[in-house]
Amino acid sequence: MPLFALPLAVASCQSEKEAHTDEPLNIVYIMTDDHTGQMMSCYDTRYMHTPNLDRIARDGVRFTNSFVANSLSGPSRACMLTGKHSHANGFTDNTACVFDGDQPTFPKYLQKAGYQTALFGKWHLGSMPQGFDRWEILPGQGYYYNPDFIHENGDTITEHGYLTNIITDKSIDWLENGRDPEKPFCLLIHHKAIHRNWMADTADLYLYEDKTFPLPGNFYDDYAGRQAASEQEMSIIKDMDMIYDLKMDRPGEDSRLKEMYRYFCSRMDSAQRAAWDAFYDPIIEDFYSQNLQGKELAEWKFQRYMRDYMKTVKSLDDNVGRVLDYLEQKGLLDNTLVVYTSDQGFYMGEHGWFDKRFMYEESFRTPLIMRMPDGYDRRGDITQMVQNIDYAPTFMEIAGVEIPEDIQGVSLLPLLKGEDPEDWRNSLYYHFYEYPAEHSVKRHYGVRNDRYKLIHFYNDIDQWELYDLQADPNEMRNVYGQPGMEKVTSDMMKELKGLQEQYDDPIRHQFPLE
Numbered sequence: 001m002p003l004f005a006l007p008l009a010v011a012s013c014q015s016e017k018e019a020h021t022d023e024p025l026n027i028v029y030i031m032t033d034d035h036t037g038q039m040m041s042c043y044d045t046r047y048m049h050t051p052n053l054d055r056i057a058r059d060g061v062r063f064t065n066s067f068v069a070n071s072l073s074g075p076s077r078a079c080m081l082t083g084k085h086s087h088a089n090g091f092t093d094n095t096a097c098v099f100d101g102d103q104p105t106f107p108k109y110l111q112k113a114g115y116q117t118a119l120f121g122k123w124h125l126g127s128m129p130q131g132f133d134r135w136e137i138l139p140g141q142g143y144y145y146n147p148d149f150i151h152e153n154g155d156t157i158t159e160h161g162y163l164t165n166i167i168t169d170k171s172i173d174w175l176e177n178g179r180d181p182e183k184p185f186c187l188l189i190h191h192k193a194i195h196r197n198w199m200a201d202t203a204d205l206y207l208y209e210d211k212t213f214p215l216p217g218n219f220y221d222d223y224a225g226r227q228a229a230s231e232q233e234m235s236i237i238k239d240m241d242m243i244y245d246l247k248m249d250r251p252g253e254d255s256r257l258k259e260m261y262r263y264f265c266s267r268m269d270s271a272q273r274a275a276w277d278a279f280y281d282p283i284i285e286d287f288y289s290q291n292l293q294g295k296e297l298a299e300w301k302f303q304r305y306m307r308d309y310m311k312t313v314k315s316l317d318d319n320v321g322r323v324l325d326y327l328e329q330k331g332l333l334d335n336t337l338v339v340y341t342s343d344q345g346f347y348m349g350e351h352g353w354f355d356k357r358f359m360y361e362e363s364f365r366t367p368l369i370m371r372m373p374d375g376y377d378r379r380g381d382i383t384q385m386v387q388n389i390d391y392a393p394t395f396m397e398i399a400g401v402e403i404p405e406d407i408q409g410v411s412l413l414p415l416l417k418g419e420d421p422e423d424w425r426n427s428l429y430y431h432f433y434e435y436p437a438e439h440s441v442k443r444h445y446g447v448r449n450d451r452y453k454l455i456h457f458y459n460d461i462d463q464w465e466l467y468d469l470q471a472d473p474n475e476m477r478n479v480y481g482q483p484g485m486e487k488v489t490s491d492m493m494k495e496l497k498g499l500q501e502q503y504d505d506p507i508r509h510q511f512p513l514e
Contacts (some may be wrong), residue, residue, distance in 0.1 A: 010223075014160055023116070023335055024114070025335060025398050026186070026335055026372055027186040027187070027188070027336070027337050027395055028189065028190045028327070028337070029186070029188045029391075030341075031191070032187070032193055032316055032341075032342045033342065034073075034195050034335065034342065034356065035194050035313065035346070036345040036366075036367070037146075037343035037348035038348050039360055039405070040053050040054075042054045042369060043053065043367060044059075046214070047306070047310065048208070052324060053340060053369065054370045056117070056324070056369045057369040059369060059371045061370050061372060061378055061380065061415075062369050062380070063367075063369070063381075063382045065386065066368035067366065067387050067428050067430075068084045068344045068345075068364065068387065069389055069431070070430065070433070071345070072093065072094060072344065072356065072357060073344075074126075075091055075092060075094070077343060078091035079446055080388045080392065081106060081107070081394060082261075082389075082393030082407075083390070083391070083408060083409040084406070084407065084409070085389060085432065087431065087507070088406075088408060088503065088504070090103070092434075093433045094437075095434060095437050098126035101128065101129070102130070103232075104145070104377065105131050106393075106395050107119075109399070110131075111133070113395050114182070115399055116180060116185040116186070116188070117131060118132055118133060118134040118135065118178070118179070118185070119134075119137065119187075119188040119190065120136050120137075120170040120190065120192055121136075121137065121138060121188075122190040122191065122192050123137035125150075132188075134152070135152060136149045136150065136152075136170060138150070139156065139298060141192060141195060142163060143163065143267055144162065144164075145267050145360075146268065146272075160269070160313065162201045162484065163193070163318055164193045164312075164389055165201070165317075166173060167189060167190070167192075168189070168319040168322050170324050171491075172322065174187065175332075184224045184278045184399070186395065186399075189323065191316060191319075193312050193313070194312045194313055194316060196354070197241075197261065197308075197357070198243050198245070198305070198312045199308075200311030200312050200314070202275040202276060202279075202313045204314045204315055207278070207307075207311050208306075208307045208310050208311060210326045214303065216348070216350045217405075217474065218350060219298075219349050223351075225478040228441070228461060228465075229247050229459040232439060232440055233439050234347070234357075234439040234440075234441070236302055236352045236353065236354055237298040237301070239254050240305065241258075241261075242255050243258040243261050244256075244258060244260055244261040245354075245365065246281075247280050247284075248284050248333075255302060260457040288341060302349050305354060306349070309348070310503055320340065320431045323338075324338070324371075326420060328450055333373070334373060334374040335373055337371070337372070338371035339369075339370050340369050340370070341367060341368045342366050343368075344363055345362050345366050347363060348362075355437060355439050357434070358441055359446045359455050360475050361473070368386065371415065376416055380417075381471075384424050386412060387427070390410055390412050391409070392407060392409060393411040394409075394411045396411070396414040397411040408503055426449055426450065427449040427505055428444075428448045428449075429447055429499040429502075429505075430444075430445060431505060435459060442459060443458055443459040445458075445500075445507060451468065451470050452467065452488055453475070454480075454495075456511065458510075458511060465480055491514065496513060497513040501512070
């Protein structure tokens, strides 16, 4: 994907650096849901402009090799909070797991170090948050319009408005009125956006309707040599719901998820619903009058999906701007690390898909940008491989907390200081567990280095895949078992075995590697 070069910033004078680095740094951690680097202009300029996210990257760093440990909402959040892989923190999938809130997490460590901690927005871990001085969370996935919030006293309260705006309002209000200005803080702003089913703010409904997006080159992937990819249920063509996902609801039409969509719409007030219908009714009428079939229907669905997704991103970017503006106006930016990431990447038509889950690049990768506080000179791209298990030890080291030995991630602070550690990791481990479940992505684990990726799909399947990411960046050709790949396969197997032992993943006992 095309990348733009981030400008180098002029370093502040040494005396100012020393003054600020003597103070505890504040942390503002903004995490969205299913936001992919393809839809951020600081990573990819093909689709949309995200000026406020670009501000973070411009004034700080952009990680170009940022990954998750398990590409799914709840598990990813558990990895981030604990600094441990899913098998170690106990939250492996969204279907039956409940997060053990009694276990150590970085907010608890920061509290003990004198930080004020707060969380607003999506939690999605089953249990109630611990380690926060203040929190308000969404039940489950939450609703885009007039959402419910669970409060610390156990009450669930419905609030009026659009969710992305409300989460930002709550976050800024806590910064302004809810914290002790004499103490450092760590604020987690967790958005539902840009999660399925991509319901935009009424203020943004008419945006991007004049744009036509190029199909990814592998939109019509036939999945040759990739059994697990062929058996998924996340195809835009076959599985994207006409009513729930694409909003083509009218009397007499049916779909698997129509009742859920209608409930979402029923939460709107009369003005919101009137604006919604005024936009979608003409599109619905035009769509059904065309009676599209085959490739025309598939490509119409792709265009509609892209537009709805982008509109949801637009509100998110605007609200990130509100947070940055507040921090700047209050003189907090110079002493605050601002982090923006997502719980994983997402497919924007690559392989013909939406959603995530697979260890393939689009969902294994996640955007990660940081606006650097005064005293940190590093600017531009950081190319080392990092993972979301690294966030907890990073925040702990910033807060002056000793990192426990059972933390499996590594602090990113040396990279943020401009260092280039010789012993930095050269491979990453991944493990996805949620099957059978929505989208039917098989369980799998794997290893990735700077050139190759080895994946084992297991459970009701036993298939290996190997990709040369240099020769085949779109992961279309599984070269496992092909002549000439024996040494690469052997080396990757050894690396996989080493990581499973390092992280003590019990799967290695079920599928021992030579």
